Amino acid sequence: MKTTFSKYFFPFLLLTITIGSCSTSAFFYEPYKEFKYYPDTTRYSVEEINFKSANGNNLNGWFFKPKNKNVIGTVLHFHGNAANISYQFQFSDSLIKAGFQVMVFDYEGFGKSQGKVSQENVLADGIASLHYIKQREDVKNTKLILFGQSLGGHLAVVVAAREQKLIDALVIEGAFTGHERMAVYVGKKSGAPKFLTKLLVPSKYNAIDEIDKITLPKLIIHSTEDETCPFYMGKELFDKAIAPKEFWEVKGGHMQSSQLYKGEFVKRFIELIK
Numbered sequence: 001m002k003t004t005f006s007k008y009f010f011p012f013l014l015l016t017i018t019i020g021s022c023s024t025s026a027f028f029y030e031p032y033k034e035f036k037y038y039p040d041t042t043r044y045s046v047e048e049i050n051f052k053s054a055n056g057n058n059l060n061g062w063f064f065k066p067k068n069k070n071v072i073g074t075v076l077h078f079h080g081n082a083a084n085i086s087y088q089f090q091f092s093d094s095l096i097k098a099g100f101q102v103m104v105f106d107y108e109g110f111g112k113s114q115g116k117v118s119q120e121n122v123l124a125d126g127i128a129s130l131h132y133i134k135q136r137e138d139v140k141n142t143k144l145i146l147f148g149q150s151l152g153g154h155l156a157v158v159v160a161a162r163e164q165k166l167i168d169a170l171v172i173e174g175a176f177t178g179h180e181r182m183a184v185y186v187g188k189k190s191g192a193p194k195f196l197t198k199l200l201v202p203s204k205y206n207a208i209d210e211i212d213k214i215t216l217p218k219l220i221i222h223s224t225e226d227e228t229c230p231f232y233m234g235k236e237l238f239d240k241a242i243a244p245k246e247f248w249e250v251k252g253g254h255m256q257s258s259q260l261y262k263g264e265f266v267k268r269f270i271e272l273i274k
Contacts, residue, residue, distance in 0.1 A: 028081055028119075028151060028179065028182075028201075029082075029107075029109070029110075029117045029122075029151075030081060030082040030083070031082075031083075031084065031106075031107075031110040031111070031117055032082070032084045032087070032110070032111070033084070033110075033111065033112075035084065035085075035086035035111065036083075036086050036087060037086045037087060037089075037090070038086065039089060043067065043096075043097065044064050044065060044066050044067050044096045044097070045064070045065045045067060046062050046063070047062065047064075047065075048060070048061075048062060049061045049062065049063050049132075051105075051128065051129070051132040052128065053108060053113075053114075053115060053121070053128050054124040054125075054127070054128055055115065055121070055124065057108055057113070057114035057115035058113065059105055059106065059107075059113045059114075059125055059128065059129065060085075060105065060106055060111055060112035060113045061085060061103060061104055061106060061129070062085055062089060062103070062105075063101065063103045063136075064089070064092070064096045064101060064102045064103070065096075065101045065138075066096055066097065066099050066100070066101065069098075069099040070099060071099060071100070071138075071142060072098070072099040072100060072270065072273075073099075073100050073101075073143045073144070073145060073269070073270075073273045074100065074101050074102070074133070074139050074142045074143065074145070075092060075100050075101070075102045075103070075145045075146075075147050076102075076103050076130060076133050076144065076145070076146050076147065076167075077089075077091070077092050077102055077103065077104040077147050077148075077149075077152070078126060078146070078148035078149070078153070078155050078159075079091070079106075080149050080150035080152055080255065081150060081151035083110075084106050084110045084111030084112075085104050085105065085106050085110075085111055086111070088149075089102075089104045091149060091255060091258050091259075092104060092147070092258070093258070094258055094262045094265060094266050095258075095265075095266060095269060098266040098270070100145075100269065101138070101142070103129070103133050105125075105129050107121065107122045107125045108121045108122070108125055109121075113125075119179060119203075119204040120204060122151075122155060123155065123158060123159070123204070123205060126155050126156070126158075126159040127159055127162070127163060130146070130159060130163055130166050130167070131166075134166050143168040143169070143273035144166070144167050144168050144169075145167070145168065145169045145170070145171055145269060145272060145273065146159065146160055146167045146169070146170050146171070147170075147171045147172075147173075147269075148170075148171070148172050148173070148175065149172070149173045149175075149255045150173070150174045150228065150229055150254065150255055151176075153174060153175025153176075153207075154172075154175045154177075154178070154179075154207045156170060156171075156172050156175075157170070157172060157175065157207035157210055157211050157214070157237070158205050158206075158207060158210045160210075160214050160216065161214050162210075164213075164214055164215065164216055168216065168217075168272075168273060169216055169217045169218070169272040169273060170216055170217070170218045171218075171219045171220075171221065171268075171269065172218075172221065172237070173220075173221035173222065173255055173257055174221070174222060174223065174226055174229045174234070174254050174255045175207060175220075175222075175229065175233070175237060176207070176229045176230075176233045177206065177207055177233045177236050177237060178205075178206030178207060178208055178209070179201060179203040179204070179205075179206070180201055180202055180203040180206070181203075181206070181208075181233070182229070182233075183201035185230060185233075207237060208237060208240055211237055211240050211241045212241060212242050214241065214242070216244075217246075217272050218241055218244065218245040219245075219246050219248060219268055219269075220234055220237055220238045220241070220245065220246070220248070221234075221248045221250060221257050222234025222235070222247075222248075222249065223249075223250045223251060223252050223253065223254065223256065223257070224249060224250075225251055225252060225253060226253065226254050227253070227254065228253075228254040234247070235247070248268065
């Protein structure tokens with residue numbers, strides 16, 4: 001018994017430190033309240049938006065419109081697990097310049113959004129944001145692309161599977177297959193036993209279980225050099241998805257396609273709604 005305890009104590013301690021409170025929220029989410037970066041309003045118009053989550057908390061975001069260009073489509077952007085919209089909106093900058101109107105918002109507990117982040121709340125927030133954007137008059141006559149990156153990519157798959165009548169296409173970048181699987185991947189690199197990781201970080205829902213329900217056009221982007229969410233998870237999502245679908249293999253770090261391949265990035269969004 002003593003030998004077994006010694007064998008697993010250090011990995012367990014390391015994983016506990018990594019996860020913090022040993023909760024799913026502590027492992028997956030790193031919300032910032034303070035804003036650091038702000039949009040350049042000389043290049044596009046920015047509307048601050050507020051809408052309600054399913055539990056009544058206020059969710060905050062930005063709605064961007066191109067200047068001096070006709071709107072060619074709408075993008076609802078689900079951002080990754082860290083910081084807030086002031087850090088994340090720049091991943092959609094090239095889309096706005098090209099003529100897309102883009103909405104990005106903060107999940108509960110991020111930025112100016114009220115509430116507390118959790119798997120359940122993030123999913124509810126994603127669905128609430130989709131319902132909000134669909135009722136806007138300036139969106140009703142446009143094609144809507146749901147775009148998610150990293151944790152937002154995982155979320156976008158689940159939201160799309162459950163609400164696909166409300167969108168026209170799905171784009172995900174650097175997404176993982178499930179909360180538990182991602183935790184196991186990170187834990188393995190720290191030397192933590194798989195059973196402990198699975199115990200500490202259960203999945204309430206998994207993109208890999210939902211993606212084959214989506215019949216809409218899908219673009220899955222993943223870098224072979226992604227050190228945050230492994231490339232094989234992107235491939236697993238693509239393999240499980242049904243047609244129409246496309247896989248765009250890129251180079252560079254996590255969620256960098258919009259920065260490293262700006263022209264191709266925009267082109268692929270436009271092709272989805274033609």
